[in-house]
Amino acid sequence: MSTHLLEIDGLRRSFGDVVAVDDVTFTVPGGQMTGFVGGNGAGKTTTMRLIMGLLATHGGEVRWNGSPIKTLDRRRIGYMPEERGLYPKQKVLDQLTYLGELSGMTASAARTSIMEHLERFGLEDRAGERVEKLSLGNQQRVQIIAALMTQPDALILDEPFSGLDPQAVDSMVDLLREHASRGVPVLFSSHQLELVERLCDRLVVLAKGRVVAAGSVGELRGVGPVRYRITLGGDAGWLRDLAGIHVHDVDGSSALVEFQDEAARPALLAAAVDRGDVLDFARRIPALSEIYREVTS
Numbered sequence: 523m524s525t526h527l528l529e530i531d532g533l534r535r536s537f538g539d540v541v542a543v544d545d546v547t548f549t550v551p552g553g554q555m556t557g558f559v560g561g562n563g564a565g566k567t568t569t570m571r572l573i574m575g576l577l578a579t580h581g582g583e584v585r586w587n588g589s590p591i592k593t594l595d596r597r598r599i600g601y602m603p604e605e606r607g608l609y610p611k612q613k614v615l616d617q618l619t620y621l622g623e624l625s626g627m628t629a630s631a632a633r634t635s636i637m638e639h640l641e642r643f644g645l646e647d648r649a650g651e652r653v654e655k656l657s658l659g660n661q662q663r664v665q666i667i668a669a670l671m672t673q674p675d676a677l678i679l680d681e682p683f684s685g686l687d688p689q690a691v692d693s694m695v696d697l698l699r700e701h702a703s704r705g706v707p708v709l710f711s712s713h714q715l716e717l718v719e720r721l722c723d724r725l726v727v728l729a730k731g732r733v734v735a736a737g738s739v740g741e742l743r744g745v746g747p748v749r750y751r752i753t754l755g756g757d758a759g760w761l762r763d764l765a766g767i768h769v770h771d772v773d774g775s776s777a778l779v780e781f782q783d784e785a786a787r788p789a790l791l792a793a794a795v796d797r798g799d800v801l802d803f804a805r806r807i808p809a810l811s812e813i814y815r816e817v818t819s
């Protein structure tokens with residue numbers, strides 16, 4: 523297995539007065555799934571188009587295995603664009619075969635790979651149908667097959683999960699993991715944070731054209747303040763009066779707290795034990811949606 527590396531270094535791109543991508547730097551290591559998140563207009567699609575050379579950069583560079591990326595390298599990248607580009611009148615198998623041939627596959631190798639992929643998505647009996655006769659979710663699956671069928675060296679996928687039902691999401695997740703395990707860098711954008719949390723090893727968060735957080739999910743969890751959830755036998759409102767702690771919220775007998783100094787933690791526990799039952803006390807692992815809100819606020 524050879525592991526590839528995609529590096530994005532100081533990329534910039536404006537449209538008139540709008541700075542869409544502003545000094546964007548991150549890496550997409552092979553063998554890992556990198557989630558690319560950010561609000562509408564944050565610059566995700568523009569960054570992906572810059573990586574693919576579909577837009578000219580106004581600064582910075584994209585490197586492939588340590589050297590400036592070349593057209594031939596890009597031809598080996600499976601790209602799923604935001605605007606899905608299938609011909610509605612053409613039959614599924616014919617269209618995918620044509621796309622495979624454009625990427626340098628022989629027709630017979632393309633057909634074998636396409637049929638394997640159609641089977642994985644439960645679409646093998648739709649190979650002879652015109653694309654326009656498929657539901658939008660199934661057209662989306664065909665678009666995904668177009669990006670994966672060549673066993674590419676990297677995957678750049680713009681919203682690959684949008685419009686897929688949970689079963690198709692699961693098939694897609696398995697497929698992408700298989701590609702990552704070949705040493706392939708996988709970058710995918712998504713607005714579905716729970717899915718991103720489940721799927722990705724690394725995360726890049728974009729806001730207003732800039733990277734506001736990047737790293738493994740574990741690293742990003744360590745960026746924010748450490749908080750604890752304490753649940754008492756009775757009302758937890760009195761915690762607000764304790765020195766050295768910041769109480770984020772109290773919900774009856776349960777409170778979310780942050781300690782301002784090390785001594786405050788044993789002091790709080792001693793006070794709570796003194797007053798009665800401590801039912802639960804645990805460090806709280808923030809959900810990705812919370813980290814996201816914190817880094818983009």
Ligand SMILES: Nc1ncnc2c1ncn2[C@@H]1O[C@H](COP(=O)(O)OP(=O)(O)OP(=O)(O)O)[C@@H](O)[C@H]1O
Nearest residue numbers: 537540541542560561562563564565566567568569
């Ligand atoms: N071809 C273009 N012409 C003018 N402005 C553009 C063009 N493409 C993108 N932009 C602007 O650049 C900014 C970033 O857009 P982009 O589509 O990259 O964001 P995004 O993160 O992909 O958003 P979404 O999640 O809504 O797809 C936006 O302000 C957008 O209006």
